[in-house]
Amino acid sequence: GRSIHLTMAYSRRSNPSNLYRADSTHKLNKNTIIIFLAATALYAAFLRHSGGAEKFFNSPNSSDPSMSSYSKTSEKLSVATWNIAAINNNPFEYWITYDENPDYEKMMKNIEAFLEDPGEHDVPVKDVFTEDMFSQLEKRMEKVGWENIRSFWDDEFKDRKIISGFMKDPELGSKRLASMPDRITNTINVANSAEPVCRPTVINMYEGDLGTLEKWWNEWEKFMFDRKLTISTKDGKVSQIPYEMLQPIKKAKYPAITEVEEAVSLPLQTMCGAIFDAILVHMMNTVSKPNIWQPLKKTMVENLNKQKVPHTLQILNKEYGDSDIITLQEVSASLIEKAMGGPLGKKFWVSAPSDLDAVRDQNSVIMLSKKTFPKGAAEEITEKVYKAFPEDKDIPVAKGDINAITAIHKTGSKFVIASFHGDTNGLATIPVNNAIVKAMSIDSDLSDHKLIFGLDANTYENAIPGKQQDVMEWGESYVENGQSSCWGDIPQKGNYTTYNARTYLQPQLNKACKSSEKRSCGDVNPKDFIIFNKEHFDVLDTWKDNTGKKKYIEDMAFPTLDFPSDHGILATTLLMKK
Numbered sequence: 109g110r111s112i113h114l115t116m117a118y119s120r121r122s123n124p125s126n127l128y129r130a131d132s133t134h135k136l137n138k139n140t141i142i143i144f145l146a147a148t149a150l151y152a153a154f155l156r157h158s159g160g161a162e163k164f165f166n167s168p169n170s171s172d173p174s175m176s177s178y179s180k181t182s183e184k185l186s187v188a189t190w191n192i193a194a195i196n197n198n199p200f201e202y203w204i205t206y207d208e209n210p211d212y213e214k215m216m217k218n219i220e221a222f223l224e225d226p227g228e229h230d231v232p233v234k235d236v237f238t239e240d241m242f243s244q245l246e247k248r249m250e251k252v253g254w255e256n257i258r259s260f261w262d263d264e265f266k267d268r269k270i271i272s273g274f275m276k277d278p279e280l281g282s283k284r285l286a287s288m289p290d291r292i293t294n295t296i297n298v299a300n301s302a303e304p305v306c307r308p309t310v311i312n313m314y315e316g317d318l319g320t321l322e323k324w325w326n327e328w329e330k331f332m333f334d335r336k337l338t339i340s341t342k343d344g345k346v347s348q349i350p351y352e353m354l355q356p357i358k359k360a361k362y363p364a365i366t367e368v369e370e371a372v373s374l375p376l377q378t379m380c381g382a383i384f385d386a387i388l389v390h391m392m393n394t395v396s397k398p399n400i401w402q403p404l405k406k407t408m409v410e411n412l413n414k415q416k417v418p419h420t421l422q423i424l425n426k427e428y429g430d431s432d433i434i435t436l437q438e439v440s441a442s443l444i445e446k447a448m449g450g451p452l453g454k455k456f457w458v459s460a461p462s463d464l465d466a467v468r469d470q471n472s473v474i475m476l477s478k479k480t481f482p483k484g485a486a487e488e489i490t491e492k493v494y495k496a497f498p499e500d501k502d503i504p505v506a507k508g509d510i511n512a513i514t515a516i517h518k519t520g521s522k523f524v525i526a527s528f529h530g531d532t533n534g535l536a537t538i539p540v541n542n543a544i545v546k547a548m549s550i551d552s553d554l555s556d557h558k559l560i561f562g563l564d565a566n567t568y569e570n571a572i573p574g575k576q577q578d579v580m581e582w583g584e585s586y587v588e589n590g591q592s593s594c595w596g597d598i599p600q601k602g603n604y605t606t607y608n609a610r611t612y613l614q615p616q617l618n619k620a621c622k623s624s625e626k627r628s629c630g631d632v633n634p635k636d637f638i639i640f641n642k643e644h645f646d647v648l649d650t651w652k653d654n655t656g657k658k659k660y661i662e663d664m665a666f667p668t669l670d671f672p673s674d675h676g677i678l679a680t681t682l683l684m685k686k
Contacts, residue, residue: 189562319398435562457484534577
């Protein structure tokens with residue numbers, strides 16, 4: 109509010125008609141005008157320094173002596189950065205903005221109430237996952253050679269309450285007895301197929317009918333024990349039935365599990381996984397009707413999951429296809445391939461990192477306009493960045509997180525362009541930026557290059573000291589390197605580029621946010637940046653986008669059905685200095 113008020117005052121005071129009107133009753137002497145102009149210049153400098161300048165300095169005035177560092181033909185450079193976010197297999201995991209269908213908000217609030225205040229709905233497990241279901245499961249597990257766990261069922265599980273005794277039991281969560289089998293079998297990527305295979309459950313892209321518990325159980329049992337799937341591993345292709353994919357839960361890694369439970373962790377987690385899925389199906393058909401929630405889920409899966417890659421490519425091509433540089437984070441190998449082979453591939457050179465991780469499948473990518481950079485990437489220098497890390501510190505970066513290249517601009521200017529995906533807590537952000545600066549300064553071949561660095565810095569408005577990266581400390585760090593950002597030297601703490609919050613329809617209920625607390629409980633932070641050397645560029649304009657239409661709606665949770673990422677797009681227009 110303060111900057112808007114000051115700007116209005118500034119624009120009123122700087123109106124030439126007020127200064128020089130012939131009939132003005134206020135005669136201004138020469139000294140008054142000089143003082144006024146000096147004050148105006150100081151205020152303008154404050155705006156540019158504080159990151160507010162991009163809203164006011166949209167075109168430099170060539171007659172202004174302060175613009176002498178620009179040539180009359182100074183090149184503009186349009187840069188965009190976007191963490192497009194890995195595909196989430198659970199369409200319900202995060203609160204989305206779905207104004208077109210009021211059933212969504214109603215259903216999600218009902219689920220929240222069911223789990224927070226179940227009342228008479230907190231029935232025993234055996235009323236949902238029945239004795240008959242367990243008996244059938246028992247036979248299946250004995251047939252594959254697992255130890256019998258009926259004593260666990262009879263003594264510890266069947267009489268538990270489904271919410272207070274199972275879904276919200278913290279000890280069960282610590283033992284990973286429901287979350288481990290969910291993680292492994294939720295969505296299985298199979299060889300030679302574009303479509304994954306999904307376990308029959310609510311929280312993935314499974315398309316079968318879950319309208320009754322009987323329908324669910326029939327399909328779940330066959331999936332877990334009958335369906336052989338061919339999957340790709342580091343040792344080649346192997347065929348496995350989902351129960352064979354499960355891993356023992358080791359007490360050494362998960363201390364909450366007892367030694368007795370560890371010995372039978374395979375059948376025990378299978379039973380708990382079945383109970384977990386049964387409760388989800390029961391809950392959905394209790395708080396909603398199958399003919400409402402299943403079509404709703406289908407629409408969400410189509411838009412958030414299956415159409416995520418086409419939506420992402422369409423936004424990049426339609427709205428940002430005229431950019432000179434685009435840096436992307438958390439990019440799948442599939443998207444890289446489609447970008448190269450589609451309309452974007454005609455406009456851009458697409459550079460993936462040499463250490464691309466096809467398993468984790470979250471890679472940083474750089475796209476260079478073929479018009480602006482006619483020869484594309486000259487050299488990848490990611491390895492030089494790694495080598496510039498301090499030897500005595502362990503920097504939390506994974507394969508594919510850093511991508512750094514050199515390229516020659518059509519004017520002959522030499523560039524280093526980097527894209528980076530910060531760790532969840534942002535603790536690698538400053539070390540990576542420092543390493544890029546160091547790598548450029550110690551290499552005579554790079555010291556004359558101009559840097560453009562687009563990144564998901566994973567910085568926080570109110571960071572936990574020592575555990576998360578504070579956004580203001582990040583700003584101080586890049587300024588010390590002689591850099592600035594598209595937001596100016598000083599980041600604005602409330603200038604958010606993420607707004608997401610977990611729902612109650614996902615395995616980690618301790619991380620769920622109530623519908624009324626999405627803002628305070630969720631991840632709403634200033635995370636995305638475009639960094640550059642101050643001596644080389646000035647900001648003309650900066651904007652962010654969470655609609656795919658170069659528009660950002662504040663206080664709106666995203667992704668939405670139209671915008672496929674939980675990070676906004678950040679774009680800036682820079683002016684290259686002489």
